[in-house]
Amino acid sequence: xxxxxxxxxxxxxxxxxxxxxxxxxxxxxxxxxxxxxxxxxxxxxxxxxxxxxxxxxxxxxxxxxxxxxxxxxxxxxxxxxxxxxxxxxxxxxxxxxxxxxxxxxxxxxxxxxxxxxxxxxxxxxxxxxxxxxxxxxxxxxxxxxxxxxxxxxxxxxxxxxxxxxxxxxxxxxxxxxxxxxxxxxxxxxxxxxxxxxxxxxxxxxxxxxxxxxxxxxxxxxxxxxxxxxxxxxxxxxxxxxxxxxxxxxxxxxxxxxxxxxxxxxxxxxxxxxxxxxxxxxxxxxxxxxxxxxxxxxxxxxxxxxxxxxxxxxxxxxxxxxxxxxxxxxxxxxxxxxxxxxxxxxxxxxxxxxxxxxxxxxxxxxxxxxxxxxxxxxxxxxxxxxxxxxxxxxxxxxxxxxxxxxxxxxxxxxxxxxxxxxxxxxxxxxxxxxxxxxxxxxxxxxxxxxxxxxxxxxxxxxxxxxxxxxxxxxxxxxxxxxxxxxxxxxxxxxxxxxxxxxxxxxxxxxxxxxxxxxxxxxxxxxxxxxxxxxxxxxxxxxxxxxxxxxxxxxxxxxxxxxxxxxxxxxxxxxxxxxxxxxxxxxxxxxxxxxxxxxxxxxxxxxxxxxxxxxxxxxxxxxxxxxxxxxxxxxxxxxxxxxxxxxxxxxxxxxxxxxxxxxxxxxxxxxxxxxxxxxxxxxxxxxxxxxxxxxxxxxxxx
Numbered sequence: 001x002x003x004x005x006x007x008x009x010x011x012x013x014x015x016x017x018x019x020x021x022x023x024x025x026x027x028x029x030x031x032x033x034x035x036x037x038x039x040x041x042x043x044x045x046x047x048x049x050x051x052x053x054x055x056x057x058x059x060x061x062x063x064x065x066x067x068x069x070x071x072x073x074x075x076x077x078x079x080x081x082x083x084x085x086x087x088x089x090x091x092x093x094x095x096x097x098x099x100x101x102x103x104x105x106x107x108x109x110x111x112x113x114x115x116x117x118x119x120x121x122x123x124x125x126x127x128x129x130x131x132x133x134x135x136x137x138x139x140x141x142x143x144x145x146x147x148x149x150x151x152x153x154x155x156x157x158x159x160x161x162x163x164x165x166x167x168x169x170x171x172x173x174x175x176x177x178x179x180x181x182x183x184x185x186x187x188x189x190x191x192x193x194x195x196x197x198x199x200x201x202x203x204x205x206x207x208x209x210x211x212x213x214x215x216x217x218x219x220x221x222x223x224x225x226x227x228x229x230x231x232x233x234x235x236x237x238x239x240x241x242x243x244x245x246x247x248x249x250x251x252x253x254x255x256x257x258x259x260x261x262x263x264x265x266x267x268x269x270x271x272x273x274x275x276x277x278x279x280x281x282x283x284x285x286x287x288x289x290x291x292x293x294x295x296x297x298x299x300x301x302x303x304x305x306x307x308x309x310x311x312x313x314x315x316x317x318x319x320x321x322x323x324x325x326x327x328x329x330x331x332x333x334x335x336x337x338x339x340x341x342x343x344x345x346x347x348x349x350x351x352x353x354x355x356x357x358x359x360x361x362x363x364x365x366x367x368x369x370x371x372x373x374x375x376x377x378x379x380x381x382x383x384x385x386x387x388x389x390x391x392x393x394x395x396x397x398x399x400x401x402x403x404x405x406x407x408x409x410x411x412x413x414x415x416x417x418x419x420x421x422x423x424x425x426x427x428x429x430x431x432x433x434x435x436x437x438x439x440x441x442x443x444x445x446x447x448x449x450x451x452x453x454x455x456x457x458x459x460x461x462x463x464x465x466x467x468x469x470x471x472x473x474x475x476x477x478x479x480x481x482x483x484x485x486x487x488x489x490x491x492x493x494x495x496x497x498x499x500x501x502x503x504x505x506x507x508x509x510x511x512x513x514x515x516x517x518x519x520x521x522x523x524x525x526x527x528x529x530x531x532x533x534x535x536x537x538x539x540x541x542x543x544x545x546x547x548x549x550x551x552x553x554x555x556x557x558x559x560x561x562x563x564x565x566x567x568x569x570x571x572x573x574x575x576x577x578x579x580x581x582x583x584x585x586x587x588x589x590x591x592x593x594x595x596x597x598x599x600x601x602x603x604x605x606x607x608x609x610x611x612x613x614x615x616x617x618x619x620x621x622x623x624x625x626x627x628x629x630x631x632x633x634x635x636x637x638x639x640x641x642x643x644x645x646x647x648x649x650x651x652x653x654x655x656x657x658x659x660x661x662x663x664x665x666x667x668x669x670x671x672x673x674x675x676x677x678x679x680x681x682x683x684x685x686x687x688x689x690x691x692x693x694x695x696x697x698x699x700x
Contacts, residue, residue: 005094008070012083015063022056025049058105065102070095072210103143103207110138111147119156121189122163123228129185136192142205145196149209154217154237155225157197161190161243162227162235164293165307169230172284172291179284180295183305187294190247197244201261202254217241218264227290235290236272238265242310246296249316255327262314262328269311270337273345281348282307309345311338312354318361319354325362326369332376332439339380339408347407356414363418368443371425371452374418375442378454381415382461384408389464391691397464397520405465412465416472419462420479422452427483427510429454430681456513460688463517468525473518477536480511481544485614492618500670504611508674511607512681513688520685537606545613546647604678611674615667616658617646625665633660 029050036042071078073095077085084090114135120128138144149157164186171179200209221241224234241261245251253262282289283306296308315338318328329335338355346352363374388399399405419426428451437453444451466472484507491500522528619625620643630641635657637644649657662668686692 004066005096006066006070007092007094008067008074008076009090011063011067011070015060015067018056018063019060022053022058022060025053025056027053029053062102062105068210068212072212075211077215078212103147107141107143108147108151110135111144111151114138114148115151118152118160118189118193119163121185122160122167124167129189132189132192139192139195140199142199142202143207145199146207146209148196149200150213154213154220155223157193157217157244158220158237158240159225159228160193161240161293162225162290164190165235165243165290166228166230168291168293169287173287183293183295187247190244190294191251194244194248194251198248198251198253198257201257203256204254214260217261221261221265222268230290233288233290236268238268238310239307241265242308242313243293245310245317246292246308246313247294249313250320251317252320253317253324255323258318258324258327259330262318263331263334265314266311266328266334266337269345270334270341273342278344278348281309309349309354311342311345312350315354315358319357320361322361322365322370325358326373329358329362329373330369335373335376336380339377339411340384343384343404343407346410351406351410352408353410355408356411359411360414360418364421366421366449368450371422371450372442374422375437375452375454377415377418378458378462379436381465382455382458385461385465386690389461389689395686395691397524397686397689397691399464399524402525409469412469413471413475415462415466416469416475419459419466420475422454423479423483423510425452426454426459427506429459430456430510430513430684431506456684457688460513460517460685463514463685464521464524464689466521467514467518468521473521476514477518480507480514481610483507484511484611485545488614489618489621492615492624493622495622495624497666501673504670504674505677508611508677509681509684511611512604512678512683513685514681515604515607515678516682516685520689540606540610540613543613543647545610546617546645604682607678608671608675611678612667612671613646615670615674616661619661619665619667620644620646625661625667628664629660633657635660 029046032043032046032049036046068078071084071090074091076088076090078088079085114132117125117128117132117135121132135144139148168179168182168186171182199205200207201214202208221236221238223237225237225240227233227235242265282291283304284291285304290307292305292307294308295305297303297305314328318324329338346355359373359377363370363377385405388401388405390398390400392398433456434453436455436458442453444453463476467476484503487503487507488500491497491503625643627640630636630643633641633656635644635649635653636642643657644653646654646657
């Protein structure tokens with residue numbers, strides 16, 4: 001990078017002086033040529049004066065651009081002519097600017113040739129469409145992309161999708177089969193513009209658009225723009241920007257773009273919906289509306305092509321990275337709007353699938369921002385679920401108007417995976433039983449790591465919604481299984497009975513909350529919980545609790561200090577991933593679980609059996625039992641005799657092993673404690689969502 005220091009005011013005067021001088025010299029050269037022509041003479045001086053005048057004229061824009069960079073650095077707002085707005089204060093002294101942001105004249109000339117081709121292609125010029133192919137590779141060059149967008153300007157940029165929509169409407173009305181081809185061509189052009197916009201709004205690049213351009217883009221985004229040849233039909237500029245984003249959903253936009261333009265799009269959407277109550281997302285059959293310029297399918301469960309919801313398109317782009325998603329969703333009020341007030345709008349589109357993807361990107365990490373946003377999400381969703389909850393005379397949950405909750409059903413699987421990643425914090429929250437944390441205390445620090453301060457009532461109300469979704473529930477369940485499996489194995493590996501009792505108490509209670517949440521989520525929607533959850537019972541039947549956690553075999557061989565770090569790595573990799581690993585391995589123990597489980601009546605029985613499997617397999621793996629009576633036992637092997645791994649036993653060996661372990665280990669007592677805590681968790685769930693019962697925590 002090359003830097004220089006200038007005074008913005010003096011650079012403005014210099015630019016103005018050079019521009020005036022260039023104009024004067026050019027006019028002088030023209031007058032001299034006219035006089036010489038009258039007397040039929042020529043002189044090289046006239047041409048030289050003309051060249052000097054043209055050179056000065058060409059230099060003025062670069063001087064003005066240096067002035068604009070200084071204004072931008074000092075956050076001085078200016079009008080379209082570059083003059084400071086009334087009331088603006090121009091700092092005295094020198095301002096440091098990056099000379100690398102000055103785009104060469106040759107690049108600007110190239111961009112000036114490309115810009116009209118985009119507008120011509122939008123109008124249907126086939127020749128312009130072909131010529132644009134030559135510029136495709138240039139769109140990742142920040143200098144070219146910036147010059148191109150400056151040449152087009154925000155208004156023209158946003159008029160292009162509207163012009164394309166007009167042509168699609170006419171093709172649909174003609175019913176000549178050309179609309180599909182036209183939309184593919186439009187997608188190519190809009191994807192190119194989207195790439196240019198993403199490149200030119202990345203402040204990490206040497207050349208990029210400044211605050212002035214983005215300010216104008218936001219202003220035009222909130223402006224009703226006319227659709228050409230549509231009888232006065234208009235569309236908001238941000239609708240057009242949404243079509244640009246929808247054409248290239250994987251485009252890497254900057255955090256700066258998300259915080260400036262992206263958040264303003266959401267605020268515009270909120271303001272628009274307050275004024276108009278709701279905005280219809282037109283389908284191709286809505287002949288009096290502007291259709292989507294590209295072949296987007298935003299309507300969940302439908303093959304109908306419709307106009308892309310600009311906010312859904314924005315969230316889809318944001319969801320491609322954690323930084324982008326956090327930059328967009330980091331504002332508390334905007335996140336609440338998206339999750340609560342915008343529900344009717346989501347019901348008209350993708351039911352929040354795009355929002356869920358962005359939330360997952362923003363909230364699934366172990367960093368403080370991820371955890372803060374995850375807590376906020378549970379608060380907002382809990383507030384929406386609570387008014388729907390009531391209880392019948394039998395004490396079962398009833399949901400009034402559950403279809404209203406389904407308006408945002410698209411986030412359930414994402415939120416399940418989000419909360420699965422924060423299983424450790426959720427288990428801790430059930431133990432602490434704190435109330436809802438204020439905004440400045442949503443996270444804390446324990447052992448140098450950020451933790452999420454979830455409220456148990458909020459989590460349980462969220463479970464009542466999320467657990468209705470198969471994928472959402474499965475993610476929560478696998479996360480809880482992995483967490484419990486790792487903690488039990490760690491406690492038994494280190495022969496730390498106090499730690500083991502804490503794990504049994506806290507994780508069993510958390511599992512009780514989850515299982516009761518699943519049951520009530522289904523029953524309150526008129527579904528049969530036992531039949532729906534047969535998959536979980538099948539997993540336990542096949543021995544998921546018998547599978548050792550990764551690295552468990554190394555405990556005792558590498559020392560307890562190293563073993564501790566291994567378990568930390570296990571947790572760090574993510575509970576959901578560990579849960580997937582456990583499920584993949586579960587088939588190894590097929591058919592070898594305790595007798596009679598095959599006909600288990602409900603998930604609580606399945607959970608209890610799984611807990612017993614975990615205790616048994618870890619006790620064997622780490623010798624957490626006495627050695628008495630192993631000789632000649634059918635489940636023992638080697639000399640001196642040792643217990644086989646449970647997942648390697650036959651059914652006959654396993655039945656004998658269970659009886660022996662009851663007499664030679666703590667498994668029966670630990671298992672009894674776990675059973676009690678699962679029931680406690682189920683009771684707490686009912687109380688937390690507003691039901692009656694014994695006081696949460698009784699019998700702890």
